[in-house]
Amino acid sequence: MAVVSESTRLSAQDWARAALKAIADGGVAAVAVEPLARTLGVTKGSFYAHYRNRDELIAAALAEWVRGHGEGGLTAFAAIADPAQRLRELLTAVVQAVQPLAPSVHLSLLGERNDPRVRNAVSRVNSARLEILVRTYRELGLSPSRAESRARVAYAAILGLSHLAQTDPDGPDSAVLADEAAAIFLPA
Missing domain, CATH: 1.10.357 (Tetracycline Repressor; domain 2)
Incomplete structure (x- = not known):
């Protein structure tokens, strides 16, 4: 996944897609905010602009997968x-x-x-x-x-x-x- 500069604003969908990649690589347990933020090249504050917690991100990732597949x-x-x-x-x-x-x-x-x-x-x-x-x-x-x-x-x-x-x-x-x-x- 491409690294995003701090000045680039990620969408909730960007986070959900990153979570799906993590799920593909290691299951639901692989969805963790800090490693995803590092992968995306942003701070975890970007995450909290879209989601309250990891469970919301997992729900959004699963919904994204259902929509696309x-x-x-x-x-x-x-x-x-x-x-x-x-x-x-x-x-x-x-x-x-x-x-x-x-x-x-x-x-x-x-x-x-x-x-x-x-x-x-x-x-x-x-x-x-x-x-x-x-x-x-x-x-x-x-x-x-x-x-x-x-x-x-x-x-x-x-x-x-x-x-x-x-x-x-x-x-x-x-x-x-x-x-x-x-x-x-x-x-x-």
């Missing part, structure tokens, strides 16, 4: 009228976003699932992602129950690819994975 992050895909194209583009975007050894907010949060705030955020993101997958499979002609199960398997594969990318720097090229995902998860 839940329903709000899926808007462009939801607008694609052709369900086969929508699914192909969804799978391609997800697979290409997976970077070897890159930390993941979603995977880090899974270790914190007993925290009600985290459980709620993960549930909301999962629901939005599953909803678009189920809708897409329904539009591709699958029955409701088959669309639901196919969506869950596809989503599990997506999360699995994220997990593998965190531990396997020598995995296949993302374009190859995107082609494989489309071949497997697009109905024949």
Whole structure:
């Protein structure tokens, strides 16, 4: 993350994004005001201009993640009228976003699932992602129950690819994975 000069005024969203990076790197426990201020190149007074305490920052970070990775992050895909194209583009975007050894907010949060705030955020993101997958499979002609199960398997594969990318720097090229995902998860 780029260092910000003291004269630059950070927004609450800047702090929330920095907290998300900390969560990706080390879970909710990694969200601490002083280290984040050092990373951002400001004093912790900048933090208190936006938040009363760490819990408010964590809530804001989780809300930011839900906005960007839940329903709000899926808007462009939801607008694609052709369900086969929508699914192909969804799978391609997800697979290409997976970077070897890159930390993941979603995977880090899974270790914190007993925290009600985290459980709620993960549930909301999962629901939005599953909803678009189920809708897409329904539009591709699958029955409701088959669309639901196919969506869950596809989503599990997506999360699995994220997990593998965190531990396997020598995995296949993302374009190859995107082609494989489309071949497997697009109905024949």
